[in-house]
Amino acid sequence: MLTRSPVNGHVSHWFDGLPISRGPLPGSRDADVCIVGAGYTGLWTAYYLKRADPSLRIVVLEARFAGYGASGRNGGWLSGLVPGDRERMARQYGRDGVVAWQQALNDAVDEVIDVAATEGIDAGIVKGGTLEVARNAAQAKRLASAMQAERAWQVDGVEWLTKDAASQRIQLDGMVAAYYNPHCARIQPAQLARGLADAVDRLGVVIYERTPVTEIAAGMARTPWGTVSAPVVLRATEGFTATLPGLKRRWLPMNSSMIATEPLPVEVWDRIGWEGRETLGDTAHGFFYAQRTVDNRIAIGGRSVPYRYGSRIDRDGRVPGRTIKNLTATLHSILPQVSGVPIAHGWCGVLAVPRDWEATVDFDQATGLGWAGGYVGHGVTATNLAGRTLTDLVLKRESDLTRLPWVGHESKTWEPEPLRWIGVRGMYLAYKAADWHEARGTKRTSPIAVIADKIAGRPH
Structure with a gap:
């Protein structure tokens, strides 16, 4: 049972107490660049475009308020995680390009931190790295393979931790082993989104909230309040892309849910540790992700109801009681120390998943239409890289960023219903069964999960 109701339409705990103030589009107008979506992708793109060319008239249109989507509901991992499958991208575009992509994402972690400091954005950033943990033999085997892969992709600073070494950082129940990756920071995601919105305001970008876009076409974005006409129109709609005409099967809106506890007493933190504020995840197929928040809560998430039939979207983050x-x-299974701490908030949101689980950035010079997204849940940092890349593409600047392998990548569309719903639901039921099997002592990855990954085309 929740101790109180979340504010701001139940969107997420992260918005608790943050103001929502911008008005809607007052009528049709012209611009040089129109960006649809005021999440991280849209805001970063507006930020870098305006800094590169202050003369540009940039308008950002947002259906609800800045950060309303995944940008204000995520787990707060500012990490170098690649939004896709490195091996598959290497086969298609070459290994050197994927190594460069990985390095660019690692560098983008520090870029976000630097911009936040420059713009005075207090997003609770602590670069404590991330801990990936294993809680049984099969998970430990996958964990070792994952760490070897990080090193093979030239990710520096990755460190294997024995159970004892990991327990010095955090006291997790049932932990077998862990590895540490330094390329991650804990953030308060909504504060980053709202701070970015304020920063682009100061630069002269105009953001219209409460302005849903009903149609995007070359040279224009149509809304109920008027049309913005612009030679460049950029779509940054991520998990809400399926709501636009003609894009229902382009990216699947995958649902992820979170809860946050009440603040933990000092004596409970003394038993847990977690002083480094590392982000925390595991190698189960139905994985969790967690952080120690700015106000000393624990926020933890996972895929409880992964997909709604017909690509439907949640209603303002409302989450079922069973989730x-x-x-x-x-949470209580990994940290029984918090079993007496009430749960304060629960929420959910959607992220975008392309059919091949590979994110993309693209811009068509002929039509002036561009887009970025499909981050498969690894978008907090990738959006910054995407925004800088879109800036170079729009301004016709060839750069190391425009040569990265995700630029211009094309994915197939998802299957029609009911195949889409059956496939996703079947995949997560298979993962649940695989985790159950592995928890009972098998030393290798369950073949159920292997088959599910192959059918879904999911990275593993």
């Missing part, structure tokens, strides 16, 4: 119960059980 809160499941996430609470996960």
